Amino acid sequence: MPDVVISAATQVLAHVPSLARHGSKPRRELAKHPEVAEKFTASLRTFDQAAAYPPHQAWIGNIHPRQLPARPWMANSGEPQRRGRFGEVMPEEEFFGLLAAVDDFELFALSPEAAKAGAATLAAHPLAKAFDLDRIEKAAGDIEAIAGEAKALRLAEGAVMRCAQSDDESLAAHVLIDNLAAKATATLALLHLLDRSGIDPKSVDYVIGCGEEAIGDRYQRGGGNLGKAVAEAAGLTDASGADVKNFCAAFVPALVVASSLVSAGVFNRVAIISGGSLAKLGMKFQGHLAKDLPVMEDVLGGTATLVEADDGKSPRVRLDVVGRHKVSAGGSAAEVMKALAVEPLSRHGIAMTDIDDFATELHNPEITEPQGSGNVPERNYRTIAALSAAKGDIEKADIAAFVTQRGMPGYAPTQGHLASALCYTPHALDRLTTGDARKVMLLAKGSLFLGRMCQLSDGMSVLLERNGGG
Amino acid sequence: MLQGKKVIAVGERDGISGPAIAACAKAAGADVVFVATECFV
Numbered sequence: 001m002p003d004v005v006i007s008a009a010t011q012v013l014a015h016v017p018s019l020a021r022h023g024s025k026p027r028r029e030l031a032k033h034p035e036v037a038e039k040f041t042a043s044l045r046t047f048d049q050a051a052a053y054p055p056h057q058a059w060i061g062n063i064h065p066r067q068l069p070a071r072p073w074m075a076n077s078g079e080p081q082r083r084g085r086f087g088e089v090m091p092e093e094e095f096f097g098l099l100a101a102v103d104d105f106e107l108f109a110l111s112p113e114a115a116k117a118g119a120a121t122l123a124a125h126p127l128a129k130a131f132d133l134d135r136i137e138k139a140a141g142d143i144e145a146i147a148g149e150a151k152a153l154r155l156a157e158g159a160v161m162r163c164a165q166s167d168d169e170s171l172a173a174h175v176l177i178d179n180l181a182a183k184a185t186a187t188l189a190l191l192h193l194l195d196r197s198g199i200d201p202k203s204v205d206y207v208i209g210c211g212e213e214a215i216g217d218r219y220q221r222g223g224g225n226l227g228k229a230v231a232e233a234a235g236l237t238d239a240s241g242a243d244v245k246n247f248c249a250a251f252v253p254a255l256v257v258a259s260s261l262v263s264a265g266v267f268n269r270v271a272i273i274s275g276g277s278l279a280k281l282g283m284k285f286q287g288h289l290a291k292d293l294p295v296m297e298d299v300l301g302g303t304a305t306l307v308e309a310d311d312g313k314s315p316r317v318r319l320d321v322v323g324r325h326k327v328s329a330g331g332s333a334a335e336v337m338k339a340l341a342v343e344p345l346s347r348h349g350i351a352m353t354d355i356d357d358f359a360t361e362l363h364n365p366e367i368t369e370p371q372g373s374g375n376v377p378e379r380n381y382r383t384i385a386a387l388s389a390a391k392g393d394i395e396k397a398d399i400a401a402f403v404t405q406r407g408m409p410g411y412a413p414t415q416g417h418l419a420s421a422l423c424y425t426p427h428a429l430d431r432l433t434t435g436d437a438r439k440v441m442l443l444a445k446g447s448l449f450l451g452r453m454c455q456l457s458d459g460m461s462v463l464l465e466r467n468g469g470g
Numbered sequence: 471m472l473q474g475k476k477v478i479a480v481g482e483r484d485g486i487s488g489p490a491i492a493a494c495a496k497a498a499g500a501d502v503v504f505v506a507t508e509c510f511v
Binding site: 331332333361363368372373374376416445447449450455457 | 481
């Protein structure tokens with residue numbers, strides 16, 4: 001079986017305070033409690049606050065997650081840095097321009113002032129040549145008149161999303177803006193990947209989407225294929241695509257599928273992309289407001305990962321060391337982790353202490369704790385460490401050290417697919433090339449039961465290894 | 471304690487799943503009327 005590597009990975013954030021109220025939770029709650037809306041608006045972060053926020057700096061690659069300062073991170077922010085080694089944090093004004101630039105159906109509308117600002121800022125962007133700036137001009141119109149159209153959604157003072165068909169819930173304005181935002185963030189990440197890797201866009205054969213959006217119409221609600229839509233938007237004229245869906249766990253199966261396609265010789269280069277989940281903006285805002293914290297779910301993530309045949313230097317994807325959560329496996333946290341972290345390593349005689357970094361669900365605890373959801377990564381790392389002790393790889397007394405050395409603080413937005421190992425991929429590339437790591441394990445988990453088709457959860461893991469021998 | 475009681479079993483994805491709670495409640499003689507697992511992340 002020919003070796004496959006991850007040769008590039010990028011990730012971006014779009015800071016979208018105006019869109020935070022259009023997340024599923026604020027959309028429902030603020031309508032019921034208009035008195036809360038004022039506090040919600042007053043608690044939104046400025047771009048500089050969002051760009052300086054340490055977890056966002058870890059996201060765009062200016063620091064490793066283990067270098068995060070002491071919490072609270074909001075109080076220990078440094079200077080805002082828009083750009084990082086993995087990508088950027090894009091301001092809203094510019095992102096509105098990008099939404100218009102990737103909107104094939106002229107459903108997203110801007111006021112003339114917002115269109116002018118979006119076009120001007122995108123024209124000055126380092127990737128400006130890749131954006132269809134003419135579309136932004138076309139998106140400009142009488143925003144009050146457009147907001148008055150049937151089932152149109154006012155997003156911000158200068159931005160409106162139209163519905164595509166007034167009687168099709170799958171093509172409602174709030175669904176379409178969710179999908180368009182995913183397309184825009186994923187496209188931005190893919191453009192950064194092309195720019196940073198320097199590869200010919202025509203050399204990418206296939207693009208696999210692994211995000212949380214559900215693209216479709218009433219007859220096929222999850223029809224999908226953001227992969228191909230993003231391939232087109234990023235100028236990958238010789239690529240096709242499809243999506244892999246698996247709730248928050250989708251990235252690892254997408255990576256395994258992509259790597260298998262390359263290993264089998266079906267394709268030479270496959271990109272895996274995902275965009276942000278607008279539905280999850282402001283999801284835990286009630287906990288934040290109750291503790292006088294800012295609304296911290298105000299950014300959309302976007303990611304791109306490139307898989308290709310062994311280039312002799314990039315980290316290898318060990319397709320023989322894949323863990324999966326079988327139907328017959330138990331559903332407890334420990335059983336899921338046994339299937340993902342213990343079984344595939346044991347099968348190959350690899351000790352859990354041979355793994356330098358475990359990348360599991362890396363949700364930012366500063367977002368989840370105020371709402372009572374606890375520290376998700378810490379829970380996962382304790383479980384992995386306890387299983388390592390049970391297996392005999394470490395002493396019970398070494399559990400805390402295992403968590404510190406092989407785990408890390410969570411730093412991802414609560415858009416689950418981004419948090420589920422995916423956000424660590426560019427860091428893993430660093431650690432396995434210029435860093436001193438030899439093995440990194442990616443573990444993703446997904447809550448299938450939320451869709452009410454079965455009571456199961458799912459998960460998958462895969463080992464990444466330094467090229468030239470782990 | 472649960473003999474003859476009606477039980478709603480709501481599990482948590484990082485803890486105990488709904489079906490596991492339901493199985494225990496049933497074994498203790500409860501009438502499980504609803505089972506679900508939720509994600510609070």
